Amino acid sequence: AQSVTQLGSHVSVSEGALVLLRCNYSSSVPPYLFWYVQYPNQGLQLLLKYTSAATLVKGINGFEAEFKKSETSFHLTKPSAHMSDAAEYFCAVSDPPGTYKYIFGTGTRLKVLA
Amino acid sequence: NAGVTQTPKFQVLKTGQSMTLQCAQDMNHNSMYWYRQDPGMGLRLIYYSASEGTTDKGEVPNGYNVSRLNKREFSLRLESAAPSQTSVYFCAERGSGGASETQYFGPGTRLLVL
Numbered sequence: 001a002q003s004v005t006q007l008g009s010h011v012s013v014s015e016g017a018l019v020l021l022r023c024n025y026s027s028s029v030p031p032y033l034f035w036y037v038q039y040p041n042q043g044l045q046l047l048l049k050y051t052s053a054a055t056l057v058k059g060i061n062g063f064e065a066e067f068k069k070s071e072t073s074f075h076l077t078k079p080s081a082h083m084s085d086a087a088e089y090f091c092a093v094s095d096p097p098g099t100y101k102y103i104f105g106t107g108t109r110l111k112v113l114a
Numbered sequence: 115n116a117g118v119t120q121t122p123k124f125q126v127l128k129t130g131q132s133m134t135l136q137c138a139q140d141m142n143h144n145s146m147y148w149y150r151q152d153p154g155m156g157l158r159l160i161y162y163s164a165s166e167g168t169t170d171k172g173e174v175p176n177g178y179n180v181s182r183l184n185k186r187e188f189s190l191r192l193e194s195a196a197p198s199q200t201s202v203y204f205c206a207e208r209g210s211g212g213a214s215e216t217q218y219f220g221p222g223t224r225l226l227v228l
Contacts, residue, residue, distance in 0.1 A: 102147075
């Protein structure tokens with residue numbers, strides 16, 4: 001069965017530092033991949049997605065992610081963290097691609113230090 | 115979270131009480147979902163509806179029932195609430211695929227069962 005692994009349930013970075021949140025999936029067939037962000041007491045909001053087009057995907061708020069088939073990874077990055085980036089981030093896959101079934105990772109809470 | 119509304123925002127129940135969580139979307143999409151979110155466990159699918167009149171069980175359906183009243187509304191019912199159902203519940207609907215592939219989430223309902 002498809003699974004999604006997010007390494008690190010909590011990540012802390014200094015303001016202005018690189019943000020790297022890790023996501024690995026298990027499917028042998030590239031699925032659709034998503035990153036969502038959740039601010040306190042809110043629902044999930046789409047940051048970016050990979051749907052078999054460009055492997056480097058740019059999203060909102062300066063985030064981007066690169067699909068690497070050889071590593072079955074879809075890590076989320078941002079060159080310079082901002083205080084407003086503090087939130088919980090979820091990686092998800094749609095497997096098979098384009099179907100109803102989304103599998104979510106357990107989330108990574110990002111803390112940004114002043 | 116534009117387009118998906120949930121009521122109530124917060125509810126406290128006693129063990130054994132029943133309640134219905136309401137969800138409505140105005141994006142005219144077919145697929146709707148109910149998830150629960152618990153700390154450290156990500157989002158887990160309770161039920162799914164591919165279209166009006168159809169529903170399917172997800173990963174954790176026990177203790178819940180759903181009703182897809184029409185294309186716009188998808189409700190989740192707890193017939194006899196248990197403390198294990200204390201959680202945050204999210205309704206979502208899915209875009210129509212391709213470039214629109216993603217799920218759109220409501221703001222959530224926080225449920226406490228005493």
